[in-house]
Amino acid sequence: ETGVTQSPTHLIKTRGQQVTLRCSSQSGHNTVSWYQQALGQGPQFIFQYYREEENGRGNFPPRFSGLQFPNYSSELNVNALELDDSALYLCASSTFQGPSSYEQYFGPGTRLTVT
Amino acid sequence: AQSVTQPDIHITVSEGASLELRCNYSYGATPYLFWYVQSPGQGLQLLLKYFSGDTLVQGIKGFEAEFKRSQSSFNLRKPSVHWSDAAEYFCAVGANFGNEKLTFGTGTRLTIIP
Numbered sequence: 001e002t003g004v005t006q007s008p009t010h011l012i013k014t015r016g017q018q019v020t021l022r023c024s025s026q027s028g029h030n031t032v033s034w035y036q037q038a039l040g041q042g043p044q045f046i047f048q049y050y051r052e053e054e055n056g057r058g059n060f061p062p063r064f065s066g067l068q069f070p071n072y073s074s075e076l077n078v079n080a081l082e083l084d085d086s087a088l089y090l091c092a093s094s095t096f097q098g099p100s101s102y103e104q105y106f107g108p109g110t111r112l113t114v115t
Numbered sequence: 116a117q118s119v120t121q122p123d124i125h126i127t128v129s130e131g132a133s134l135e136l137r138c139n140y141s142y143g144a145t146p147y148l149f150w151y152v153q154s155p156g157q158g159l160q161l162l163l164k165y166f167s168g169d170t171l172v173q174g175i176k177g178f179e180a181e182f183k184r185s186q187s188s189f190n191l192r193k194p195s196v197h198w199s200d201a202a203e204y205f206c207a208v209g210a211n212f213g214n215e216k217l218t219f220g221t222g223t224r225l226t227i228i229p
Contacts, residue, residue, distance in 0.1 A: 004158075006158075033216060033217075040221075041221060041222075042119075042205050042207075042219030042220050042221050042222050043159070043205070043217075043219050044219075045216040045217065045218070048216060056216055058216065090158055090159065092159075099147055099166045099167075099209075102147045102149070102209030102210075102217065103149070103161065103164055104161075104217060105161065106151075106158040106159040106160070107158050108157055108158040109157070109158050111156075
């Protein structure tokens, strides 16, 4: 069984730039969720993708957007980066139906630093 | 909306001693509850989950948690900690409807002393 993978591991960007983070879901999972974890905080839900469409969104502005591909992998795009976007970005995969949809398996994360 | 409170920011325990990490939740319906562990610079690993049924659930690495509806709590326990248990622990609650997502607490950092 292949776990959740994310790339890149680390990234440094300048304020105002755009960034794309990538995630491959665990085998057998069809749903991908993205979370932002600021230093010293718990993860905050950004959004979830199922069948290539956004299925739920947290309190994040539209400059945070995503994609899901037919193979269930996903991208998180952030435009017009701000200093406060510096965080660990976590991708999690799950099934879609029933209680197991809340049982999410996380990747190692991408550490984004905005200067 | 649901919320999760982990009252202890940092706990220090001697190796071999017992451990209890507290978690309280606020949610109007039957919650789905989870404990995750995060080692420095790593992603989150699922330790255990509660969906329904037996209120004492067993997880990996010798951890267990007990759901107490009357106290809105889901505390994590381990009878004897090992140095490798040093990490950040997060409690999370899953919603029953609407946006399917997890809401996390702010975490408890566990330090193990020899």
